[in-house]
Amino acid sequence: MRFRTVVPFLSLLLVTTAASARAEGSWALGLSAGASVSTRHGSALDARLLARVNPALGIGFETGVAYMNDESLQPPVVTIPVGLGGGIGTTLNSLTDGITRNRGYYLGPVVRVGTTLYGVASAGRYELSDNAGEKIASRWGASFGVGLAARGRFAPSAELRYRWAGEEARSASAWLVSLGLHIQ
Numbered sequence: 339m340r341f342r343t344v345v346p347f348l349s350l351l352l353v354t355t356a357a358s359a360r361a362e363g364s365w366a367l368g369l370s371a372g373a374s375v376s377t378r379h380g381s382a383l384d385a386r387l388l389a390r391v392n393p394a395l396g397i398g399f400e401t402g403v404a405y406m407n408d409e410s411l412q413p414p415v416v417t418i419p420v421g422l423g424g425g426i427g428t429t430l431n432s433l434t435d436g437i438t439r440n441r442g443y444y445l446g447p448v449v450r451v452g453t454t455l456y457g458v459a460s461a462g463r464y465e466l467s468d469n470a471g472e473k474i475a476s477r478w479g480a481s482f483g484v485g486l487a488a489r490g491r492f493a494p495s496a497e498l499r500y501r502w503a504g505e506e507a508r509s510a511s512a513w514l515v516s517l518g519l520h521i522q
C-alpha cells in the first residue's frame with residue numbers, strides 16, 4: 339500500500355536531482371496565490387523553483403499551503419447541523435482559511451511540461467491542520483493540473499490544480515484556482 343506513493347516520489351526526486359545538475363543556470367521561479375475549494379473554500383499560496391532542462395520541461399521543488407479538510411472516508415453515523423450559516427464574518431474568515439487553519443502544507447518535487455499551455459504534476463509530503471490550526475496528520479500526497487502562462491522574463495500565469503493526500507481511512511483533497519507570476 340505504501341509503495342504506491344513512495345516509488346513515484348523517489349522516482350521524481352531522482353529525476354529532479356539529475357536534471358537540476360544539468361540545467362546550466364536556466365532556472366524559473368513561480369509564485370502564485372488563489373482560492374482553494376475543499377468541503378468549503380479558502381486561500382492557497384504556492385512557490386516553486388524549476389530547473390529548465392529544455393524550453394518545454396522544468397523539474398524542481400514546490401511548497402505552499404492550501405485549504406484542505408481532512409475527512410473520514412466512512413459515512414458519519416449521525417449528522418447534526420450546528421451554528422448559524424452565512425454572514426460577513428463567515429466570508430472574512432474564509433480568506434484566511436488555508437493559511438491559518440484547515441491548512442494543508444506541502445513540500446515535494448514538481449514537473450512542468452509545456453510552455454504557454456502546460457501540465458504540472460507533483461508528489462510530496464502533506465502536513466494537515468484542523469480548525470484550531472493544530473497539526474492533525476502528515477501523509478504522502480500528489481497533485482496534477484493545467485496552466486496557461488504568457489511568454490517573457492516576467493510572465494503572468496493561471497492554473498487549475500487538484501491536490502490529494504489520502505490513506506485508507508482518511509482523505510484530504512482540494513481544487514485550486516490560482517494566478518501567479520513566473521520569473522525566468
